[in-house]
Amino acid sequence: MKKAPLAFAITLGMLGLSACDKTPDSEIASKAPPITEKQAANTASQTAAEKLDFSGFSEQFIDALWTLSPTWALYSGKHVNDGHLEIPNEASRSATLAFVSKQQGLLTQFDRTSLSPSDLIDYELVSNLLGSMKWEVERFKSWQWDPSSYNVSGGFAQLINEEFAPMDERLVSVLARMEHVPAYYQAAQANIETPTLEHTQLAIMQNQGAFSVFSDELLAKAMASSLSDEDKSLFKTRFDTSVAAIKQHIQWLTELEKSLTPETARSFRIGETLYEEKFAFDIQSGMTAKQLYYKALDDKNNVQAEMTKITDKIWSKHMNTPKPVDSNEAIKQLIDTLSSKHVSRDKFVDEVRAQIPELIKFVNDKDLLTLDPNKPLVVRETPEYMRGFAGASISAPGPYEQEANTYYNVTPLDGMSDESAESYLREYNHWILQVLNIHEAIPGHYTQLVYSNQSPSLIKSLFGNGAMVEGWAVYTERMMLEQGYGDFEPEMWLMYYKWNLRVIANTILDYSIQVKGMTEKEAIAFMTQEAFQQQAEAEGKWRRATLSQVQLTSYYAGFREIYDLREALAQSQGETFELKQFHEQFLSYGSAPVKYIKQLMQ
Template identity: 35%
Template sequence: MINRRAAIALAAASTLAVQTSWAATSEPQSTPDTAFAALSQRALAHWIAVSPITATFQGDHHLDAELDDLSPAGRAKALAGSQRLLAELDRIDVARLSRENQVDAAILRNQLRYDVWGWQDSQDWAWDPQVYGQAAGNALYNLMAREFAPLPERLGNAVTRMEKLPAFLAQARANLDPARVPRVHAETVAKQNGGLLSLVDEFIAPHLGSLPEAERKRADAAIAGLKAAVAEHQQWLDKTLVPNAKGDFRIGAKLYDQKLQFALMSSLSRAEIRARAEKGIDEARAEMYRIARGLVKDLPAEPTAEQQQSGIEAALELAYAERPKRDAVVADATATLKQARQFLIDKDLITVPSDPVRIITMPEFQQGVAVAYCDSPGPLDVGQPTFYAVSPIPKDWSDAQVDSFLREYNSRMIHLLSIHEGIPGHYLEGAVTARFPSTLRAFLRSGLFAEGWAVYGERMMRESGYLDNDPLFHLVQLKFYLRTMANAILDQGVHVEGWTRDQAMDLMMRRTFQQEREAAGKWVRAQLSSAQLPTYFVGVQEQLDMREAVRAAWGSKFTLKAYHDAVLSHGAPPVRFTRELLLNEPIR
């Protein structure tokens, strides 16, 4: 999951001058490029003021003791700032900018318009309690999870933020209108709320003994105040918000189409995405059946629809038989990440970074949305580790639910998960693209690029011979690819077409062979989010189209390593911009 990243401060100016392609140069101050450089810095300064919590994540630590202001005055200030910056961008002659700055200008314009749309049209602050729950957790987690500064400094800022969190939670209660809040959002946040105190227990409490007595007393008081505030907020969630949550989780066609364009910056419309995904599912199922015929006896060459279904299911059962133990998912993810890394090196497919990566158990306040995610450090937190977070199996699941989960995340699927979240997926891409070519582009990292690259990596690894002698790996990789197409269809089915749970489960469990626990979790995720699930499919479609276009243009000079390194050297803008830069096409 890619968050908007924004961070700049006066003390960081020298760092930005090194890291950005638009930093101050010997050019006269009146040139379009220098005007855009100044505007970019003002935009970053605006975002850090709007969201100190996000700034901490990005690696700017000058407001690490502050929280976001989502009061009416704070929201009005944020909206006015984005509108002012848009007006300034309109006064710059974008056609006279360098090609890289033309890309950054397009990304900046889109983000500012997205900001305005969010404050005025979407208004998540009024109906989505996740806005506050995730922010509160990240306010502490992003301070303490990485050692970007001495412990006493980070601990002091965490204490200050804990002192301010009761007011932040009260702000959430004031802003949220139960009549607009979907019940699934209310229930999810009610389950996650206690995770805020788990963060205190894990990351803060163990270090309090190192503090001087006065600071220890202040920290104890802050923790006590936070515990009381979390308890008060939990009572409000359970007694007021959940029972009275009457909002529709479906955002509707108008808002969905608007959000889709902002989130993807793709030329594909909703209808085109749906048509490509439907066709892709049919093609992938046909290939899966071809593989199944080599694994299962007596499957007909020309199957009926039911014969195709049962034949693929029978072959997948062979893969499901090999799965990790309940408590071994993290250990298996660690081993497969190492194996994928060595394969890339041995095959010389891409330049592999040495940035540290750690596999961790997903923090409680993040659980309930995805099985795994990659948490890359902010572009200014150079040298800090990437976290590959894996959600534990809930303790209250029945044996049947655990079995369903482990059938989905069988041993071969764990390989693909490590490829997607780790290497050459999100970890590798995030480590490399944050360095090029501008800090602005790193902060506005495209979810479409990131997710498309990760899915592309799954296919590229298999095509390059990873587990080459294992047809079941190919079968499971195709099943994982089916999931990306189902994601795209599910998202618009839920938010535009009014799909029921039964329709969603049929797509996931029958057409794309997902297990019940995976499908049930994705049904919840589709309700909790919008316009994120299509990024996987649309992104990989554009990544594959770009590779073939560059292969044709480069001819005999094309190698996968040269291509992959060139792609990532442009950062992670929406894929179409990388393609235009590589092929020297006009920036559109």
């Protein structure tokens, strides 16, 4: 799926480094002092002229990218041409390829051996980004088969909701941007051929959510603004035209959906070759997707063994029936019993909101890392145009708008049937909801992205590695429990292992579905019987796995690398190892791939 900017949507996945154009580990290791990125930049053995050269390249690269894609800049907090809506036509794809060609040519002027470790990582990030952009246009071609990639709502929502300028100024950009909404959807329809049924259905749902952006409230704001009467009239005209264009596109998609059959629709499965290529761009784990898949199978067995031990220990505390001989059945029965302890459906979002201060207090009391109280985190109901993909996510500001709100998007359960809501709440029960909040908020995604925005390198902050981002969030779950969150309660650890097993299962599931042809029935059985997930969660994960590729593996890949790095450093440093120092040094490198952070820290 798109490489949404890091600041836009954590749940959508990120760009990694290119496996096709990578520097050997030893080349980085030979230049890597065990210091922070800022210190490394100050002490690197290169001339000032060389540093300035690469710094100058980085600045022009970012500026050129924002010129190519002002909407990407907008998501990242850089306001260069907010009123411009790119039309996704052949001309825009040609412009993308021309940009890639030019920037790849500029990269060739640099000798990697003369770059500092920090700059070398930036070089690789830029190289990978360019390679991925070209691969997406010429080889993956999701612009042809993924209708859900076309939705104007995000950019408009960013302008309307983020208070980076007075509302009247932002309305001027909205007015200009609306001019091209009809052309945007005309281009989208011209691009789409042999789409998948699943992405077509998602496109219908999410474009219907656009009316939460193009609302009567927006029109009222424009009419009450200081825009001239002429501009207000034009605003109303373009607003009506935009709404009509979205409605027409939804109708077009609806008719398209009716025509799609197993014979005419493209399969959502991308196959082994494309999967490995995408994995190399997105994850950069040092392993192939197949190797990670088999590693996950081994870890699944290890985690199930730990869950068996806890089940044996606390079975009689909670259960009145004999423990089944089959260990997985015993685990499942115990989890089912414990899962009945959960918040009510109408209090779900409120409970998430209430837990954030508790997490902040624990991190501060244990001195696990420094939290900035001046960087706001706002828990909100997921905007309608973003729903249908994940139940919880983080929308974070980019490095240009570090003071802006970070939103913790939590989807309320009011649209679910009673049965589905109960299943969902059992999945996110009393214990697992706490683990979810650690992952998404404190000290997971929210905290990591605050640190990432403070990195001296804009390249690392803007174009970071998704496996590092997701891996950090998964790492913090275990770290918090190791430090005593939950008072070492065996029930909490059992539920944590269930949650961690889901991370491992994500990798197995994604590879099995996209490459090995796992069916929905097989997937649901695997998730409910092997990973102990509730039916609603399993059904939602199946849907997610049909709509994305590779991103589900980022959690496990990044977690394994981070945790292993910490354990290796703790062993080598002995009594001098400090957990807070490890966390803050690790996070100081922005959202760089763990593979390269490891070289710098060792």
